[in-house]
Amino acid sequence: MAFAHANQIRFHTAELGAGPTVVMAHGLLVGSLASWYFTAAPVLARTHRVRLYDLRGHGKSDRPTTGYDTATMVDDLAGLTADLTAPFDLVGHSYGALVALGFALRFPARVRRLVVVEAPLPPGQVAEGDAWFAAGPDHLVAALPAPLRDAVAGGRRQAARLLANLRALAEDTTLLADLRAEPDLADDALGQLAAPTLCAYGDRSSCLPAGRRLAAALPAARLVVLPGGHYLHLDAKDALAAAIAEHLGG
Amino acid sequence: MTDATTPEILATVERLLIEVVGDELTLTGPITLATSFGGDLELESIEFVALAEQLHAHYGARVDFVQWISTKELDQIIALTVGDLVAFIAAAT
Numbered sequence: 601m602a603f604a605h606a607n608q609i610r611f612h613t614a615e616l617g618a619g620p621t622v623v624m625a626h627g628l629l630v631g632s633l634a635s636w637y638f639t640a641a642p643v644l645a646r647t648h649r650v651r652l653y654d655l656r657g658h659g660k661s662d663r664p665t666t667g668y669d670t671a672t673m674v675d676d677l678a679g680l681t682a683d684l685t686a687p688f689d690l691v692g693h694s695y696g697a698l699v700a701l702g703f704a705l706r707f708p709a710r711v712r713r714l715v716v717v718e719a720p721l722p723p724g725q726v727a728e729g730d731a732w733f734a735a736g737p738d739h740l741v742a743a744l745p746a747p748l749r750d751a752v753a754g755g756r757r758q759a760a761r762l763l764a765n766l767r768a769l770a771e772d773t774t775l776l777a778d779l780r781a782e783p784d785l786a787d788d789a790l791g792q793l794a795a796p797t798l799c800a801y802g803d804r805s806s807c808l809p810a811g812r813r814l815a816a817a818l819p820a821a822r823l824v825v826l827p828g829g830h831y832l833h834l835d836a837k838d839a840l841a842a843a844i845a846e847h848l849g850g
Numbered sequence: 851m852t853d854a855t856t857p858e859i860l861a862t863v864e865r866l867l868i869e870v871v872g873d874e875l876t877l878t879g880p881i882t883l884a885t886s887f888g889g890d891l892e893l894e895s896i897e898f899v900a901l902a903e904q905l906h907a908h909y910g911a912r913v914d915f916v917q918w919i920s921t922k923e924l925d926q927i928i929a930l931t932v933g934d935l936v937a938f939i940a941a942a943t
Contacts, residue, residue: 601900614903616916632895633899634894637895637902637916638898638916638919638924638927639920641916642916642920645916645917654896659899660896757892758892758893758894761894762894834924837924
């Protein structure tokens with residue numbers, strides 16, 4: 601396994617394929633670089649070098665107690681892409697999409713094209729919010745994307761490990777407080793973002809209004825609505841991969 | 851580094867799995883061709899990534915586990931057995 605140090609944290613990273621670089625960021629809590637590794641990343645890897653990483657606190661990256669706000673996570677991403685001299689493509693799901701947007705707003709010259717999948721706005725509306733934790737483990741499992749839920753349903757090891765990870769993030773880190781404190785993006789700032797942007801949302805997702813808002817506020821954005829919910833990389837695996845591949849080009 | 855036969859490939863896969871999951875794996879009983887990654891071993895998706903990375907390190911680019919997996923639906927991935935993986939490696943090497 602590959603690891604990279606950035607922002608005083610050790611991150612688990614992976615790369616697939618060769619070509620122009622695309623960096624992909626996953627969503628919070630149940631997400632990890634596996635979210636993309638087994639869905640859209642192999643499709644993009646046919647034409648691109650795909651760089652994946654586990655967000656802080658997730659997968660096999662370190663789990664620091666603080667720094668789960670998007671500004672700090674943009675710093676993480678900047679560190680993990682410091683070696684890339686040419687502008688690169690950036691893809692994010694959910695909170696990872698907010699990190700990608702934040703990166704593009706702070707470093708506009710570094711981003712070639714952007715893909716925003718199911719970014720929640722305002723950010724505190726993250727579908728994987730604290731209602732989950734308040735409702736207890738059973739509800740928590742019920743809120744998982746269907747394939748994951750089915751795998752966990754009869755399971756012992758997977759369920760135990762998943763819940764342990766979620767509890768550690770909720771109880772030992774500032775993640776939930778950081779989420780609640782995360783400011784909304786300003787539409788006039790979004791209006792300055794020139795990178796061609798694909799906004800991909802699920803027709804059954806509560807985040808869809810955020811997609812409409814982004815597509816209207818960003819000057820070079822296009823909204824594509826695919827059949828599915830918030831976990832669109834699972835619900836519409838092939839369609840989402842194809843839409844991303846088309847947006848990024850060869 | 852060519853594993854010519856099914857028993858050899860199975861032994862390699864078992865060793866790589868233990869590297870990924872740790873000794874915990876030996877507690878679940880012997881790994882056979884019928885052992886499933888989801889139902890029996892209950893691998894986490896991030897451990898599946900680690901297994902893919904180990905396979906790549908061992909076999910090189912000719913065993914493109916990630917592209918192979920990407921052609922499958924998620925329920926197929928969850929139902930995947932060690933035997934499926936061994937057969938794929940045998941065909942690719």
